[in-house]
Amino acid sequence: xxxxxxxxxxxxxxxxxxxxxxxxxxxxxxxxxxxxxxxxxxxxxxxxxxxxxxxxxxxxxxxxxxxxxxxxxxxxxxxxxxxxxxxxxxxxxxxxxxxxxxxxxxxxxxxxxxxxxxxxxxxxxxxxxxxxxxxxxx
Numbered sequence: 359x360x361x362x363x364x365x366x367x368x369x370x371x372x373x374x375x376x377x378x379x380x381x382x383x384x385x386x387x388x389x390x391x392x393x394x395x396x397x398x399x400x401x402x403x404x405x406x407x408x409x410x411x412x413x414x415x416x417x418x419x420x421x422x423x424x425x426x427x428x429x430x431x432x433x434x435x436x437x438x439x440x441x442x443x444x445x446x447x448x449x450x451x452x453x454x455x456x457x458x459x460x461x462x463x464x465x466x467x468x469x470x471x472x473x474x475x476x477x478x479x480x481x482x483x484x485x486x487x488x489x490x491x492x493x494x495x496x
Contacts, residue, residue, distance in 0.1 A: 378412045380460055381451060385410065394418065394427060400462065408448065408462040415457040428452070428459050435461070 377385065383400040390397040395413035402408055418424040431450055438447040450461045 376456065378456070378458060378460060379453065380410055380412075380462070382449075383408065383410060383462065394424075395458070399465075402448075402462065407465055409465050410460055410462045412458050412460045431459070431461055438463075 378396075378398075380398075380400060382403045386399040386401065388396050389399045389409070392411060394417040395411055398410045398412065400408050400410045413424070413427055415421075415424045431447065435447040435450055438444045445466070446464045448462045448464075450459065452459045
């Protein structure tokens with residue numbers, strides 16, 4: 359279940375990127391931009407909503423900072439499951455051909471509506487901005 363290719367509007371530094379291909383996720387829409395990349399609302403093959411961050415090599419002037427970001431996520435992923443206060447990282451992937459890595463994680467909205475401290479499970483329902491984003495016309 360991958361989103362079909364297309365192009366997005368300008369991103370960091372005016373660079374246009376194709377819609378990323380994220381295995382086992384259907385990208386719904388971009389929901390933000392973070393340092394060095396875009397954040398997408400996505401649904402995994404089990405039906406759970408996730409945030410997927412895509413970090414592009416083109417956002418960096420040199421290879422080393424990009425590699426450092428990837429290494430940081432690689433090291434943080436196991437830690438994210440040990441502490442309830444950390445955002446859970448569920449999958450990290452690398453697309454060398456298209457120049458990006460990505461990771462899927464809990465939606466930040468999982469802390470709202472009395473669910474603070476509980477990580478979103480596979481059947482977790484969206485709330486807050488995620489719910490509003492799903493209602494908005496595409």
